[in-house]
Amino acid sequence: MESSTKIPTLAEMTAAGQEPEILFWVGCAGSFDDRAKKITKAFVKLLQKAGVNFAVLGTEESCTGDPAKRAGNEFLFQMQAAMNIQVMNGYGVKRIVTTCPHCFNTLKNEYPELGGDYQVLHHTQLLTDLVKSGKLTIEGGTFRGKRVTYHDPCYLGRANGVYEAPREVIRKLDAELVEMKRCKQRGLCCGAGGAQMFKEPEPGNKDVNIERTEQALETQPEVVAAACPFCNTMLTDGIKNKEKEASIKVMDLAELLADAADL
Amino acid sequence: MMTYLPNLLFLVALVLGIGYFTRNIRKLIRNIKLGRPTEPGGSRAARWGQMARIALGQQKMVVRPIAGILHVIVYVGFVIINIEVLEIIIDGLFGTHRVFAFLGPVYDVLIGSFEILALLVIVAVVLFWLRRNALKLARFWKPEMKGWPKKDADWILYIELVLMCLFLTMNAADYSLQEMGAAHYTQAGAFPVSGWIAQFMSGMSESTLILVERGAWWLHILGILFFLNYLYYSKHLHILLAFPNTYWGKLQPKGEMTNLESVKREVALMMDPSADPFAAPAADAPPPETFGARDVEDLSRIQLLNAYTCTECGRCTSECPANQTGKKLSPRKIMMDVRDRLEAKGRELDGKPAQGEEKVLLDGYISREELWACTTCNACTEACPVSIDPMSIILEMRRYLVMEQSAASQELNVMMGNIENNGAPWPFNQMDRLNWQNEM
Numbered sequence: 174m175e176s177s178t179k180i181p182t183l184a185e186m187t188a189a190g191q192e193p194e195i196l197f198w199v200g201c202a203g204s205f206d207d208r209a210k211k212i213t214k215a216f217v218k219l220l221q222k223a224g225v226n227f228a229v230l231g232t233e234e235s236c237t238g239d240p241a242k243r244a245g246n247e248f249l250f251q252m253q254a255a256m257n258i259q260v261m262n263g264y265g266v267k268r269i270v271t272t273c274p275h276c277f278n279t280l281k282n283e284y285p286e287l288g289g290d291y292q293v294l295h296h297t298q299l300l301t302d303l304v305k306s307g308k309l310t311i312e313g314g315t316f317r318g319k320r321v322t323y324h325d326p327c328y329l330g331r332a333n334g335v336y337e338a339p340r341e342v343i344r345k346l347d348a349e350l351v352e353m354k355r356c357k358q359r360g361l362c363c364g365a366g367g368a369q370m371f372k373e374p375e376p377g378n379k380d381v382n383i384e385r386t387e388q389a390l391e392t393q394p395e396v397v398a399a400a401c402p403f404c405n406t407m408l409t410d411g412i413k414n415k416e417k418e419a420s421i422k423v424m425d426l427a428e429l430l431a432d433a434a435d436l
Numbered sequence: 437m438m439t440y441l442p443n444l445l446f447l448v449a450l451v452l453g454i455g456y457f458t459r460n461i462r463k464l465i466r467n468i469k470l471g472r473p474t475e476p477g478g479s480r481a482a483r484w485g486q487m488a489r490i491a492l493g494q495q496k497m498v499v500r501p502i503a504g505i506l507h508v509i510v511y512v513g514f515v516i517i518n519i520e521v522l523e524i525i526i527d528g529l530f531g532t533h534r535v536f537a538f539l540g541p542v543y544d545v546l547i548g549s550f551e552i553l554a555l556l557v558i559v560a561v562v563l564f565w566l567r568r569n570a571l572k573l574a575r576f577w578k579p580e581m582k583g584w585p586k587k588d589a590d591w592i593l594y595i596e597l598v599l600m601c602l603f604l605t606m607n608a609a610d611y612s613l614q615e616m617g618a619a620h621y622t623q624a625g626a627f628p629v630s631g632w633i634a635q636f637m638s639g640m641s642e643s644t645l646i647l648v649e650r651g652a653w654w655l656h657i658l659g660i661l662f663f664l665n666y667l668y669y670s671k672h673l674h675i676l677l678a679f680p681n682t683y684w685g686k687l688q689p690k691g692e693m694t695n696l697e698s699v700k701r702e703v704a705l706m707m708d709p710s711a712d713p714f715a716a717p718a719a720d721a722p723p724p725e726t727f728g729a730r731d732v733e734d735l736s737r738i739q740l741l742n743a744y745t746c747t748e749c750g751r752c753t754s755e756c757p758a759n760q761t762g763k764k765l766s767p768r769k770i771m772m773d774v775r776d777r778l779e780a781k782g783r784e785l786d787g788k789p790a791q792g793e794e795k796v797l798l799d800g801y802i803s804r805e806e807l808w809a810c811t812t813c814n815a816c817t818e819a820c821p822v823s824i825d826p827m828s829i830i831l832e833m834r835r836y837l838v839m840e841q842s843a844a845s846q847e848l849n850v851m852m853g854n855i856e857n858n859g860a861p862w863p864f865n866q867m868d869r870l871n872w873q874n875e876m
Contacts (some may be wrong), residue, residue, distance in 0.1 A: 180873040189477070204864075205862055208874065214875065217876070234859075237864060238855065245728065245834030246852050247839065249852055251695065253859075255707060278692070281689075296458065327813040328693075331687050331818050332689060333690075359755065359815075360819055362811045363809070364757060364811060367810040367812030369639075369811050373847065374763070375765070376764075377758070381761050384761055
């Protein structure tokens with residue numbers, strides 16, 4: 174049991190003269206947040222099932238600097254970027270996959286100019302590819318016919334135009350995808366972006382995540398699907414606030430797939 | 437000599453109208469140049485493409501179909517009817533009448549389509565007015581729309597309405613005169629709309645009709661010259677600036693934020709083991725740039741162009757999650773504030789400094805509460821029909837607050853301290869990053 178769950182690190186693989194096909198960038202939420210760790214584990218199980226040769230940075234990974242940059246601390250962001258790029262370039266990293274749209278955006282769009290040029294994928298993109306190419310087969314019908322609504326994370330959708338890959342995953346589950354009134358380009362934020370996750374909101378008459386949860390509830394879903402650990406937290410809080418946690422689950426797309434595959 | 441008096445008057449009006457407009461445009465360019473020069477990303481071809489799609493093709497306008505279609509009507513009407521203005525200018529300068537009449541059937545089609553468009557513009561303008569003033573759509577009644585912005589919006593609609601009515605009256609009188617066989621009024625053009633209006637002029641004498649025709653003709657062209665000069669003082673500048681603004685609009689993915697050059701130099705210096713931290717800057721080195729923006733001159737020229745381009749439609753604000761949940765932030769207000777402050781700067785340059793204490797953009801116009809409410813979700817930049825980027829200004833001002841003033845909130849300082857010390861926004865040890873594997 175123990176040996177089978179050991180996650181290979183880039184350091185170990187490099188020492189053994191091996192090279193993974195892709196680096197899994199776990200991210201801070203995925204490493205430390207109890208809810209987000211479940212997403213990490215689900216995604217790793219899927220990678221293992223699909224036989225993907227991957228590695229993580231482990232203790233050599235550090236925050237991409239995204240929340241610092243969005244809060245205005247460009248200096249801290251660039252220091253983080255410089256360190257991460259040094260580590261990754263040292264290992265000759267070429268492809269990265271991450272479960273966090275904020276890491277995804279930063280690594281893909283803001284690192285190249287600072288010397289870190291990689292092919293960066295969001296996990297929903299990789300999972301769609303794996304399913305399409307037959308490497309990952311989903312037989313389980315746990316979600317067949319269930320009403321699933323999908324919340325577009327800003328940093329995946331508007332910020333990077335990834336709207337279809339996550340929806341593709343839901344369709345593969347034979348679930349009934351019900352769109353919220355505000356989706357895709359016009360999807361409403363969960364309220365966590367731009368470093369809001371780490372502070373109290375400014376005075377107003379409502380919290381953004383409550384507004385978004387209400388929009389999700391309008392679709393009468395059984396599952397609210399998310400593709401970002403921060404959106405996941407915000408929406409989970411929203412559902413709890415509405416006292417619906419017994420009937421409605423907030424799940425990451427990796428968790429949906431892993432669940433359907435009985436992993 | 438007297439026979440040339442109208443031509444002379446026309447020439448004077450034209451020169452004054454265009455001259456004053458040119459003067460204001462030069463002022464506008466001077467003000468924009470107060471900003472920092474920036475290198476826009478993307479190829480020229482991509483920029484022209486973006487302009488063609490978004491400004492010329494109105495791609496973003498029709499995301500909201502009702503306002504979008506009404507706007508396309510007014511826009512097409514404006515562009516097409518300008519061909520008529522060319523004829524009016526030639527006629528005015530040389531004393532000709534309907535100089536393009538020699539085009540025959542083509543001319544009939546032109547005038548006929550101008551008339552139909554003019555009628556559609558009148559309908560659209562009335563509907564626009566009703567949306568603002570009877571339906572009272574929320575985005576037109578936000579706090580920043582009090583006073584001049586509200587009046588400005590209504591004035592534009594009134595001016596457009598009057599101009600279109602004058603155009604049709606002029607044609608109706610002309611048509612009546614043509615039917616009468618009046619000298620100088622050659623048979624030309626098709627008048628699907630004014631031909632109908634002409635029935636109300638049936639009792640008028642030839643001289644009255646000439647008076648109506650000439651009166652409407654003169655008021656129409658003088659009205660256009662007035663409107664041209666009204667632009668600089670109005671949100672209506674977008675009819676010109678939407679084109680350069682979409683040309684210089686962001687082409688990179690929306691999530692990509694600029695990496696500050698000045699910080700890049702600092703970080704490179706820190707990473708360079710042979711750098712001398714006590715080295716004096718070169719004698720000819722420029723003074724160090726401020727990190728981020730405190731006032732308009734710290735913003736980029738593209739951001740300042742954005743501010744002049746904004747037509748205060750409020751689509752950004754109506755999509756903004758912070759604004760929707762009652763926070764003070766309104767992306768439209770950010771753009772209006774930048775323009776107001778830039779105009780105040782401009783007046784200073786003209787030797788007309790403001791009374792009382794000078795207010796700068798940060799705190800004087802835009803409060804910290806507004807800046808910190810942004811979730812950087814890009815709803816505003818997605819909603820903008822002319823590629824304005826209010827979010828980049830918010831970020832630039834946060835940079836000033838954090839890097840020049842160390843004025844982040846305690847919570848954000850804790851988050852940043854964590855990243856600095858242990859590589860995560862929470863107080864977890866970097867050495868524990870892989871502990872989740874033990875829970876599998």
